[in-house]
Amino acid sequence: MKTVLYVEDNEFNRKIVRQLLSRTSYRLIEAVDGEAGVTTTREAVPDLVIMDIQLPKLSGLEATRQLRADPATAAIPIIVITSFALGGDEEKAREAGADAYLAKPYSPRELLQMIRQLAPES
């Protein structure tokens, strides 16, 4: 069973992914800010991290960078959810070490497709 960590401060968006994955074999764990995202990743070592770009305490980009810098978590695939605010969001996500990115508002269908691609269901 694959574990997916979703780092997002908005309850409704977490709920979408929770319900999206409830019918799959993925186990979802959640974090509500960047710091918690990094800590949880280190403790739980999930198979995939979905990281929102704008988070309290620590930005999604910075959290991604920290995970990439840590050998224990460097190999975990990360999807960064950008908000397409200013030009170059995608580039920044790639530079920080994201394997893929998805612009908000994303289609749950596309997100599930991306998750399955990066961490195939066992």
Next chain:
Amino acid sequence: MCPNERDRPVGSTGPVPETTPGLGERIPRLLLAYWPLGPLVRWVARLPTSVHSKLLGAFLLIALLLIALGAMSLQSIASVARQSRLLDQARERVDASRQIEHALGLQMTFTRNALLVRDDATIESIFRENNRFRDTFDRLEAAAPPDQRETIQRLRNTQDKVMATVARIAALIREDKADEAMDLHLSEGYPLYREIATLVTRAVRNEEAGMGQLREGVETTYRRALLLTGGFAAASIVLALGLGFVISWSFILPVRQAEGFLGQIAKGDFSATIDVPNRDEFGALARQMNEMSRELHQLYDDQRRAAHQLQVLNAELEQASRAKSNFLASMSHELRTPMNAILGFTEMIRDGLYGEVPPEIQDPVSDIHTCGKQLLGLINNVLDLSKIEAGHMELALGEYVVEDVVNTVKLSLRSLAATKGLEFVTTVPPDLPLSLGDGKRIIQCLMNLAGNALKFTREGRVEIGVEIEGETLRFAVSDTGIGIPADQVENIFEEFRQADATVSRDFGGTGLGLSITRKLVELHGGRIWVESQAGKGSTFFFSIPVRVAREAAA
């Protein structure tokens, strides 16, 4: 002029550039510092007359000196010539005196001969010689200076007596009284001859003494003339050199000062003022330069103040811009987060994630989804425009295929066209080169234009066409819609514009799409325009380079 500047040597006044001076520079400096030339230079500088007059004055002075020198030489030459002439005359007189002495000797001889031979011919020769004697006397007397006249008078008198005596001797000889004649000759004639000889000798001695004096006089005059001419020439040279030095330095010093002064100004130091003693053109120049420096200083200060204000303003603007960017970023995120939930949940409901959707709910759920998408479109437009206004819109340049771009637009709008029963055609020529630009933004532009075309057309067709002309791609979106009145074509691309306020009621929309499209086209280095006939339809064109220059889009 500062009162204490008088104490300083002239050579050191003003900001003369401090370079290692050569010999040609050190000598004038020394002269200016330690000779009375300094004050003289200052005096010339202070003369309230023009440079032209000063130069003319100096040249005239030198010319006058030369004229005086010439006159003096001429005078000396004349003096020497006069004395030489006197000397010649004295020599002539000495010659005459010698002739008299010689003639006297001859007379003595003739008289003796007459006494011995006792014939008339010899006596005749005595008289002849006596007559020649008289001629010489005349010459001598005419040429003699006054102090010699008396001697000559006495000589003449004595000669007359000799003549009388000789006549008597001659008479005695003719009467054959030789002894008496001999007695007369010895008692009267001979002493008279002796007297004449003495007188002649005295006259010659006097003349010779006078000649000596004259010779000395000539010598003295000559030496004095030589000295005077030499001295005058030397003085002229010194004066000419001095004048040249003084005048040139009275010009050079202010020029040097001006040079240093301008150098300081060039370095942005306006604290100095140029202060030259000159009351000529250089003085006027210095005054003008001071005036100029004051003006420049004022301008410089103003400019610095303005620059500082600009800097402050710039910093404030930068901060405001940063704040705006931050606000935009967080606003974008904050707006999208709930939109994400709305659209996400709707999609999952429609996808049957929560079980099969009852038929009567399907329609409202679909409406929620459509409205959500519309709201998202509006949010995107407002954010795009804000980004453009804030100067944060940047193109993500990459290679794209024009056909793919057009197909994406066609796929997205196909259903809308079908719903309205409109013909929707796209024409892309084959073999278009791979293009460079922001493909997503070009899709956005075409979506805006084609979306509008579909929106404002009730029947007929909408077409997207692409043409290539050299290095330029030209997109055209034409419709058979309501068209745009001619007077409103001009500002159709301005923000919040629609051809008519009623249009928005009938067709909806915020009027931001065209404005954003224009900005995006311009960011690609292209332009946009429209050809339209009200009631018949419109064609929107935009042209962009096939390959956008990277720095142009930055």
